[in-house]
Amino acid sequence: MFKAAKRFYSSIEIPKNKLKYIxxxxxxxxxxxxxxxxxxxxxxxxxxxxxxYSAESCNAAGVFTTNKFKAAPVIVDKEILELxxxxxxxxxxxxxxxxxxxxGRGGLEDAKDIINYVDKTxxxxxxxxxxxxxxxTGVIGQRLNVEKIKAGIDNIVHELGSDHEHxxxxxxxIMTTDTFPKLISRSFTHNGVTYSISGxxxxxxxxxxxxxxxxxxxxxxxxxxxxxLNTMLKQSVDKSxxxxxxxxxxxxxDTILALSNGQSGGDVxxxxxxxxxxxxxxxxKEIAIQLAQLVVRDGEGATKFITINVKNAKNDEExxxxxxSISNSALVKTAMFGKDAxxxxxxxxxxxxxxxxxxxxxxxxxxxxxxxxELKLLVNGEPQPVDEERASEILEFEDLQIEVDLGVxxxxxxxxxxxxxxxxxxxxNGDYRS
Amino acid sequence: MFKAAKRFYSSIEIPKNKLKYIxxxxxxxxxxxxxxxxxxxxxxxxxxxxxxYSAESCNAAGVFTTNKFKAAPVIVDKEILELxxxxxxxxxxxxxxxxxxxxGRGGLEDAKDIINYVDKTxxxxxxxxxxxxxxxTGVIGQRLNVEKIKAGIDNIVHELGSDHEHxxxxxxxIMTTDTFPKLISRSFTHNGVTYSISGxxxxxxxxxxxxxxxxxxxxxxxxxxxxxLNTMLKQSVDKSxxxxxxxxxxxxxDTILALSNGQSGGDVxxxxxxxxxxxxxxxxKEIAIQLAQLVVRDGEGATKFITINVKNAKNDEExxxxxxSISNSALVKTAMFGKDAxxxxxxxxxxxxxxxxxxxxxxxxxxxxxxxxELKLLVNGEPQPVDEERASEILEFEDLQIEVDLGVxxxxxxxxxxxxxxxxxxxxNGDYRS
Numbered sequence: 056m057f058k059a060a061k062r063f064y065s066s067i068e069i070p071k072n073k074l075k076y077i078x079x080x081x082x083x084x085x086x087x088x089x090x091x092x093x094x095x096x097x098x099x100x101x102x103x104x105x106x107x108y109s110a111e112s113c114n115a116a117g118v119f120t121t122n123k124f125k126a127a128p129v130i131v132d133k134e135i136l137e138l139x140x141x142x143x144x145x146x147x148x149x150x151x152x153x154x155x156x157x158x159g160r161g162g163l164e165d166a167k168d169i170i171n172y173v174d175k176t177x178x179x180x181x182x183x184x185x186x187x188x189x190x191x192t193g194v195i196g197q198r199l200n201v202e203k204i205k206a207g208i209d210n211i212v213h214e215l216g217s218d219h220e221h222x223x224x225x226x227x228x229i230m231t232t233d234t235f236p237k238l239i240s241r242s243f244t245h246n247g248v249t250y251s252i253s254g255x256x257x258x259x260x261x262x263x264x265x266x267x268x269x270x271x272x273x274x275x276x277x278x279x280x281x282x283x284l285n286t287m288l289k290q291s292v293d294k295s296x297x298x299x300x301x302x303x304x305x306x307x308x309d310t311i312l313a314l315s316n317g318q319s320g321g322d323v324x325x326x327x328x329x330x331x332x333x334x335x336x337x338x339x340k341e342i343a344i345q346l347a348q349l350v351v352r353d354g355e356g357a358t359k360f361i362t363i364n365v366k367n368a369k370n371d372e373e374x375x376x377x378x379x380s381i382s383n384s385a386l387v388k389t390a391m392f393g394k395d396a397x398x399x400x401x402x403x404x405x406x407x408x409x410x411x412x413x414x415x416x417x418x419x420x421x422x423x424x425x426x427x428x429e430l431k432l433l434v435n436g437e438p439q440p441v442d443e444e445r446a447s448e449i450l451e452f453e454d455l456q457i458e459v460d461l462g463v464x465x466x467x468x469x470x471x472x473x474x475x476x477x478x479x480x481x482x483x484n485g486d487y488r489s
Numbered sequence: 490m491f492k493a494a495k496r497f498y499s500s501i502e503i504p505k506n507k508l509k510y511i512x513x514x515x516x517x518x519x520x521x522x523x524x525x526x527x528x529x530x531x532x533x534x535x536x537x538x539x540x541x542y543s544a545e546s547c548n549a550a551g552v553f554t555t556n557k558f559k560a561a562p563v564i565v566d567k568e569i570l571e572l573x574x575x576x577x578x579x580x581x582x583x584x585x586x587x588x589x590x591x592x593g594r595g596g597l598e599d600a601k602d603i604i605n606y607v608d609k610t611x612x613x614x615x616x617x618x619x620x621x622x623x624x625x626t627g628v629i630g631q632r633l634n635v636e637k638i639k640a641g642i643d644n645i646v647h648e649l650g651s652d653h654e655h656x657x658x659x660x661x662x663i664m665t666t667d668t669f670p671k672l673i674s675r676s677f678t679h680n681g682v683t684y685s686i687s688g689x690x691x692x693x694x695x696x697x698x699x700x701x702x703x704x705x706x707x708x709x710x711x712x713x714x715x716x717x718l719n720t721m722l723k724q725s726v727d728k729s730x731x732x733x734x735x736x737x738x739x740x741x742x743d744t745i746l747a748l749s750n751g752q753s754g755g756d757v758x759x760x761x762x763x764x765x766x767x768x769x770x771x772x773x774k775e776i777a778i779q780l781a782q783l784v785v786r787d788g789e790g791a792t793k794f795i796t797i798n799v800k801n802a803k804n805d806e807e808x809x810x811x812x813x814s815i816s817n818s819a820l821v822k823t824a825m826f827g828k829d830a831x832x833x834x835x836x837x838x839x840x841x842x843x844x845x846x847x848x849x850x851x852x853x854x855x856x857x858x859x860x861x862x863e864l865k866l867l868v869n870g871e872p873q874p875v876d877e878e879r880a881s882e883i884l885e886f887e888d889l890q891i892e893v894d895l896g897v898x899x900x901x902x903x904x905x906x907x908x909x910x911x912x913x914x915x916x917x918n919g920d921y922r923s
Contacts, residue, residue, distance in 0.1 A: 123840040438592065
């Protein structure tokens with residue numbers, strides 16, 4: 056009855072309206088080889104294994120889900136990043152199709168087995184502590200087929216390369232219900248040194264602040280000091296992946312990893328490096344924000360891309376709580392899907408967000424995507440007579456900006472991104488495993 | 490394209506599978522007259538005004554939304570209940586179709602205007618503090634059409650009565666997107682005195698713990714002391730209306746009111762009354778639970794009725810948090826709609842509920858609705874090989890029970906009720922106002 060496109064493990068054609076988000080070329084960090092392979096974990100034969108490799112030793116950093124049922128790869132990565140103080144890594148292996156989550160002791164063994172196997176395959180030896188990090192995404196509660204993945208690793212090392220197609224394939228290899236591969240790259244030159252950063256991400260469902268079944272990778276050839284990379288990643292995630300929501304579920308597997316191998320040349324970058332630190336940190340954060348936005352663009356069943364700006368909150372944290380509450384409201388999301396300017400639901404979601412709000416000074420407006428005049432919905436707590444025709448015009452656009460002023464002393468603000476809740480979301484998630 | 494039944498203000502036919510929840514007779518509290526009227530606030534001509542009246546003075550109690558944008562009737566009721574210390578009321582007027590929420594100062598004036606008008610119409614006079622409580626439900630941010638409602642009040646007083654049809658009509662008058670009227674009644678005799686209690690509720694969307702666009706009424710002829718009625722209502726709501734979830738949104742208007750007029754005869758019931766207090770309190774709480782369950786049965790688009798039992802939590806509060814998190818997970822709800830035993834999503838929702846959980850001692854099972862053997866999904870944190878055919882059988886039933894053992898020292902437990910998330914939910918809420 057419901058003809059919504061089914062999103063089973065990236066086997067479907069890429070929707071025409073998403074093609075514009077897929078780059079046709081890029082400049083990628085030096086010294087990395089990447090690729091993907093179809094190991095057979097995904098039953099439909101789509102790519103389900105990706106590898107990122109640098110012969111030169113990398114610094115690495117990770118930000119992980121706070122879900123108490125952490126998947127095996129999350130537990131393993133956290134442990135080895137700490138043991139090695141973010142230094143001396145050479146690769147990341149990612150499998151899609153099976154999350155290796157809630158798989159008990161066996162699942163932990165599987166994850167360790169795989170990273171050691173990658174080390175062995177890449178260098179001919181294993182190490183006391185592995186130089187490989189790992190990520191998994193897919194169904195929870197099923198054991199990995201380690202034999203298939205090992206056979207895949209044997210093959211993927213012959214598929215690695217450093218050109219655009221290889222990076223795009225790598226982005227394809229990490230997809231689950233994503234409809235398009237998400238890849239971003241940029242380069243900039245400072246004092247004669249050219250630095251490159253690339254980002255890959257998969258998302259689609261279970262997307263919630265504090266991350267999601269969201270696997271993200273930020274890869275750079277800049278010589279970032281290990282501790283600095285760690286801090287930079289955490290701060291960037293806080294303003295990007297932690298400011299998006301698709302459905303409010305926070306997964307067992309959420310992970311963002313960063314690698315830097317220093318192959319750009321130039322001095323080591325630390326927080327004390329002045330101008331280059333500032334420039335690099337800005338570029339890095341922008342990549343994180345762009346990746347997070349792509350996840351929302353491809354939210355399961357999403358037809359709308361909604362930016363929520365909250366200001367005049369008690370503090371930034373409360374601004375984020377308000378934005379999050381609006382973003383996760385099923386009623387707001389279905390209204391947006393229905394192109395219905397039912398702003399009462401926005402107010403309602405603010406009202407139960409458990410934040411300070413002055414109900415006599417609250418303002419809510421829609422900012423249209425075509426830069427035409429804003430539509431004031433609530434001014435100082437008083438509802439405005441809404442021109443429904445104008446509201447409909449604004450809601451016809453894919454993009455919408457919602458401005459919320461909580462009217463509270465304090466300078467708290469937050470920018471947040473979310474999508475609507477559609478029939479397709481229900482179809483996709485009603486039989487994900489089928 | 491989507492043929493889901495639209496639920497616009499109870500104009501549709503009652504679905505056949507819901508007819509069993511509508512009583513065909515009842516025993517109602519003595520001394521109350523009730524009824525409904527179509528005042529024209531609902532454009533489709535469905536009943537949109539209800540009145541409950543007792544010539545004998547009533548004690549009254551209320552439990553209200555904690556949303557910061559409280560609707561005008563909520564603010565007014567809270568104020569007068571406090572001023573009058575829960576005593577000396579004679580009626581409750583309810584309108585559906587317009588929530589009188591986020592309507593500024595004008596909305597407060599409207600609510601007061603209406604309750605004074607009810608007093609005047611019923612008794613020929615107004616009072617320094619009104620003897621009428623009020624409730625509104627419907628679209629947020631629009632002013633009430635007070636003239637239509639006043640004309641409705643002029644008419645409704647001639648429609649009042651005390652038989653089953655009148656009570657059922659009253660339940661119809663408070664519906665919004667509900668598909669069937671929700672009415673319950675029961676009587677019991679103790680020491681020669683017959684006590685009657687009846688309950689009415691409307692729900693459907695915006696249903697979340699700590700209530701919802703949920704208007705509930707519990708009416709009794711027992712002589713309950715005012716303070717005791719207040720405590721009894723709060724405690725009952727905590728185990729009923731605060732233990733259900735449809736979509737996680739908490740509305741601006743949620744209200745449960747209770748009235749007792751003492752017309753049963755017998756001694757005044759207080760917390761010190763011993764046996765009769767125990768018996769009455771149990772009956773009262775059961776009514777509240779039955780009403781709350783009816784709301785879940787009629788959750789917008791719901792096809793499943795799911796009972797969640799959480800045990801071995803740190804305390805009752807944490808058990809409720811875990812149950813709530815499972816209930817509000819869009820991924821759990823869509824899996825249930827899809828009859829998919831994707832228990833990993835249940836685990837995932839527990840994992841981000843921010844409660845103590847021993848991941849090595851967690852157990853999750855499905856209890857089938859036909860009393861056949863339970864299906865163990867997770868035992869001591871280890872996933873069980875699941876017989877998918879058996880799981881499908883269990884998920885074919887409308888009713889399902891999910892047992893969760895958090896494996897933590899402490900005796901915390903909670904029973905919670907929720908429904909699935911279906912295409913109909915999206916359809917209903919995508920153009921609610923149209």
